[in-house]
Amino acid sequence: MKIQSTLPPTAAPVPLRGLFAGCAALLAGGSHRNRLEHELRDMFGADHVFLLSSGKAALALILSGLKRLSSNRKVVMPAYTCYSVPSAVVKAGLEVALCDVTPATLDLDLAQLARTLDEDTLCVLPTHLFGLPADVEGVKALCRPRGITVVEDAAQAMGGSRQGRWLGTTGDVGFFSLGRGKNLSSGGGGVIVTRSAAIAAAIREGYDQLPEESRWTAAVKLAELMATEVFIRPPLYWLPAGLPCLGLGETRFYRDFPVEQMAEARAATLVGWRHRLDESNRTRREQAEAFIQELAALAPEAQAVTDPEASYLRLPVLVRDRAVKQALCARAAALGLGISGAYPGTIQQIPELQDRLAVREYPGAMEVVERLVTLPTHRFVRPADRARLCQVLRDLSVAGRKTDGGPEASLSSPAVRATSRAESTWASSPRSHR
Numbered sequence: 001m002k003i004q005s006t007l008p009p010t011a012a013p014v015p016l017r018g019l020f021a022g023c024a025a026l027l028a029g030g031s032h033r034n035r036l037e038h039e040l041r042d043m044f045g046a047d048h049v050f051l052l053s054s055g056k057a058a059l060a061l062i063l064s065g066l067k068r069l070s071s072n073r074k075v076v077m078p079a080y081t082c083y084s085v086p087s088a089v090v091k092a093g094l095e096v097a098l099c100d101v102t103p104a105t106l107d108l109d110l111a112q113l114a115r116t117l118d119e120d121t122l123c124v125l126p127t128h129l130f131g132l133p134a135d136v137e138g139v140k141a142l143c144r145p146r147g148i149t150v151v152e153d154a155a156q157a158m159g160g161s162r163q164g165r166w167l168g169t170t171g172d173v174g175f176f177s178l179g180r181g182k183n184l185s186s187g188g189g190g191v192i193v194t195r196s197a198a199i200a201a202a203i204r205e206g207y208d209q210l211p212e213e214s215r216w217t218a219a220v221k222l223a224e225l226m227a228t229e230v231f232i233r234p235p236l237y238w239l240p241a242g243l244p245c246l247g248l249g250e251t252r253f254y255r256d257f258p259v260e261q262m263a264e265a266r267a268a269t270l271v272g273w274r275h276r277l278d279e280s281n282r283t284r285r286e287q288a289e290a291f292i293q294e295l296a297a298l299a300p301e302a303q304a305v306t307d308p309e310a311s312y313l314r315l316p317v318l319v320r321d322r323a324v325k326q327a328l329c330a331r332a333a334a335l336g337l338g339i340s341g342a343y344p345g346t347i348q349q350i351p352e353l354q355d356r357l358a359v360r361e362y363p364g365a366m367e368v369v370e371r372l373v374t375l376p377t378h379r380f381v382r383p384a385d386r387a388r389l390c391q392v393l394r395d396l397s398v399a400g401r402k403t404d405g406g407p408e409a410s411l412s413s414p415a416v417r418a419t420s421r422a423e424s425t426w427a428s429s430p431r432s433h434r
Contacts, residue, residue, distance in 0.1 A: 006238040007338030007385060009249060010181030010314060011378040012280060014229055018186075018269040022222050025268035026215065032267035043274060044166050046193035048200035051262035053213050055155045055177025056084040056091075058190030060259050061210075062173055063092035063123070065202035066149055072122035077153075078108055079346050079365035081127050085153065086347055087254040094122065096356055098347055100364040103371070106316060107134045109364060114142050123149040128157035128167050130342075130374060131183070131284070131311035136162075136170040149173070149199070158183045158191075159277045160311035167311075173199050178270070180228060183284070183311050184277040186269045187225035189262050213263035222265055234380050238336060251343050253352045280379075281311040287377040287386075288312040294390045314340065314374035319396075322370045328396055329373065337389050338376040345369055 025032055037049045052058040063075060075089045079098040086096045099116045100109045106129045113124065124143055126134040140150050154160075154168030155177035161167060168174030173196060176182075178189035194200050213221075231240050240246050295317065319325050325341060332339035346365040348357055375389060 006336030012185035
């Protein structure tokens with residue numbers, strides 16, 4: 001454990017107003033969930049909103065609802081994504097099916113998706129990974145003729161938009177996560193939004209049977225949220241980061257987890273949430289844009305694509321190979337720079353799923369595993385931190401060039417390499433709803 005200023009990979013501070021509101025609700029109760037549901041319906045134009053204990057609980061409830069509407073059992077998801085996604089599929093008693101991703105965008109490979117869909121496909125999960133907008137319309141074009149539901153995974157993209165529509169609202173049903181470090185956080189929690197009366201009715205059938213998070217659980221989560229608010233700041237983050245027992249940054253496949261309605265106290269901490277979300281995403285976009293420009297100076301072939309509305313939970317960057325990735329993460333950890341290697345493997349490689357998945361190759365997903373790192377974009381990142389991060393990248397690039405005699409290690413962001421589709425989309429995105 002090294003005492004030094006340490007950047008967390010992600011951070012979503014909760015203001016004192018929210019913490020006080022949570023404490024008051026824990027003692028006196030209230031109708032905070034009703035208020036939050038109304039505000040969410042108003043912002044996202046959703047006819048139906050459900051509040052859950054976590055993002056993976058929200059997905060599990062959606063899938064359980066879809067089971068009531070169809071006998072199909074396959075849930076198609078990206079071969080590279082958060083491990084909580086297959087956890088929710090297994091929790092719902094459904095089958096995991098994988099589709100490769102395109103490394104340049106981290107989005108589903110639509111050509112392979114067309115070959116993956118079959119008569120047993122229940123739904124497809126396009127994912128806005130790290131806040132990068134997925135091509136949901138392209139997925140819908142493939143799914144609609146077959147009657148397949150599109151479940152939009154916007155867990156990491158709340159408040160982002162594409163073509164004038166909020167991410168999470170283009171598919172048949174969508175969900176957000178309010179977990180630690182997300183664009184907006186209450187320390188945990190999930191949100192489901194949909195305009196479909198049939199899907200909402202199926203979800204409601206299960207939702208009404210769920211218990212609310214217990215008062216004890218709410219109290220523990222509120223205490224954790226308060227501790228996070230103290231130690232998430234760089235001067236103190238070295239302490240929790242140096243305690244392996246906390247499992248910070250750990251990627252886990254959950255064999256089981258609670259599916260409950262959100263507690264009133266948790267909902268209360270989200271008072272003023274829309275302003276917090278707007279500020280969080282504005283900061284993340286600005287940080288990402290600054291990083292993209294500075295990275296372009298190190299690797300001129302990386303072309304920055306400015307995006308005034310997408311939400312960058314973290315900025316994904318593809319480095320040359322696994323060796324550069326490992327060296328970069330090790331060096332950044334020693335300096336407390338907050339670089340993360342993201343998920344350690346493809347969904348195919350999760351040990352708990354070995355007996356559930358056919359053995360197949362997903363080269364795009366494997367390339368992402370080998371080369372992807374993510375840079376912090378939250379408000380605690382200072383210009384000096386960005387300069388240090390870029391210097392580490394520069395040093396490793398020079399070292400790699402001297403070692404193998406080849407060109408400088410390629411540093412290119414999937415966000416900036418999304419070419420014509422992203423450019424035409426983002427150029428037309430209105431700002432009026434911000």
